[in-house]
Amino acid sequence: MNRLSAFSFFLLSTFFLTNCNQSGSDTASGDKPVIGVTMLSMQNEFIVNVSDEIDKKAEEAGVELITVDAERSALKQIEQVESFIAQGVDAIIMNPCEVEASSPAVAKALAAGIPIINVNSATATKPSAFVGSDDVESARIAMKYIAEKLGGKGNVIMIHGYMGQAAQIQREQGAREILKNYPDLKLLASQTGEWDRAKAMSLMENWIQSYGSQINAVFAHNDEMGMGAMKALTDAGLKDKILVVSIDAIPDALQAVQKGTLDATVYQNAKQQGSQAIETALKILNKQPYEQEVLIPFQLVTKQNVAEFVK
Template structure:
C-alpha cells in the first residue's frame, strides 16, 4: 500500500497561524459590535468668530479627547438655514449624537425635529430653540440681564438714560437678555431706555452703533448695557475716543479675557460671568450619556456671576 506523505512542518504551522488569525478577527468584530467603536458627535456652532462660542467649543474638544470620542465640528456662520442643513448632514452620516449651538429660536428648530425623528439625541448648548431638544446645557439669560441692569440702576441711583445693544435678533440670548433688562427697568421709572438696537454680537458693529448714538444723544447717555462683551468693548472704544467714557457706565455679559482686562483697567465697569468651560464640558458629558442610552439631565443651568473690580481676582486666570 502506498503511504501518504505527512505535510511538512512549515505547512502545519501556517494552518495553525491562519486559524488563530481568523479567531482573532472574529473576536475583534465581536468587540466592535458590542460597542468597541468610537462614538461620533456632530457639533454645529453659531459662529466661530465669537470668542465666547470659541471658548465653549474649546472645552468640548478637550473633553472629547479625554473621553476618546470623535467630534465633527462645523460653523453655521450665524445662518439658521445652514445650521439645519448641517444637522441633516450629521443625520446622513449617522452620528451617535448632535450638539447644536442654535443660531435662532425659531429658524433653528427644524434641526431639532429632524434629529429627533432620526432617533439621534440632540443637545442644545448655550442657546435655545422653540422645539425642545433631548437636553439643554446653558445658563438663564434672563437672569444675566437682570444682574447687569440692576448694577446699572444702583450705580445711577435709579435715575438716568440707558442705551441697550442687542445681540443677533431672534436668538434666544438676545430675546431673554432684553426681557431681563426690561424687567429691571420697570422697577425704576426714572431709568429711561432711550435707544435699543442690535450690533449682532460684534465689536466693530457696536463701536459704529455707539458712535451714532453719541452723535444723536451725546452727554444725555448715562449708561450702556451690551448683551455681550464684544459689543461692550466696542462701546467702550467709541466712548473713549469721544472723551465720554468717564461719564458713562458700561456693563456687558460673558467675562471673556478681554473684558476682564477692561474691568481691571476700569474702562469696563462690570461684566457678568458666563461659564464657557462648564457649558462645553456638560454638553459633551450629556451627549455621551444620551448616545449610550444612559440616564442624563434634561436641563443643566449654570449660574451667572457679576464681575467688578472688587471680585475680579476670582475670575482672572
C-alpha cells in the same frame, strides 16, 4: 454560481453587514462614538471658548467629533444637521443660531432617532437636553447693577445681540424686567450690534452724535459689543461719564474691568457649558440617567472681585 454557493454568499454577506451595523452604532460596546457639533459662529470669542472645551472633553472621553461653523445662518445649520444625520452620527450638539429658525434641525435629528443637545442657546422645539445658563438672569444682574450705580435715575442705551437668537431675546426680557422696577430709568435707544465689536462701536458713535451727554449707561448683550461701545466712548472722551456693562467675561473684558475702563461684566462659564454638553451626550448614548436641563449660574464681575476670574 450554483444555488448552494449563492446561498452561502448571501449568508456571509448578511452576517458581515449585520456585524458592521452593530459595531457602528453600539457606543456602549467600546467603539468610539461620533458626535456632530454645529456652532453659531466661530468668529465669536465666547462661542470659540465653548467649542474648545467640547474638543478637550471629547478627546479625554475618546469621542470623535465632526465640528462645523454655522456662520450665524440657521439655514446653514439645518443643512449641517441633515449632513450629520446622513453620516449616521451617534449624537449631535447644536449651538443654535435662532430660537425659531434653528428648530427644524432639532425636529429632524429627533425624527431620525439621534439625540440632540442644545448648548448655550435654546430653540422653540425641545431637544433631548439643554446645557447652558439662564440668559434672563444675566440681564437682570447687569441691569440691576446699572440701576444701583445710577441711583435708579438716568438714560440707558441697550445693544442687542443677533435678533431672534435665544440670548438676545432673553437678555432683553431680563433687562426690561428690571427697568420696570425703576420708572426713572429710561431706555433711550436700542438696536442690534449682532454680537460684533466693530458694529457696536459704529452704533455707539451714531448714538453719541444723536444723544451725547444724555446717555448715562450702556448695557451690551455681550462683551464684544461692550468693548466696541467702550472704544467709541473713550474716543469721544465720554467713558468716565458713562457706565458700560456687558455679559460673558471674556479675557478682554476681564482686563478692561481690571483697568476700570469696563465697569462690569457678567461671567458665563464657557468651560462648564462645553464639558457638560459632552457629558450629557455620553450619558444619553450610554443609557445613563441625565438631566434634561443643565443650568450653570452667572456671576457679576466688578473691579472688587475680578481677580478671582483672571487667569
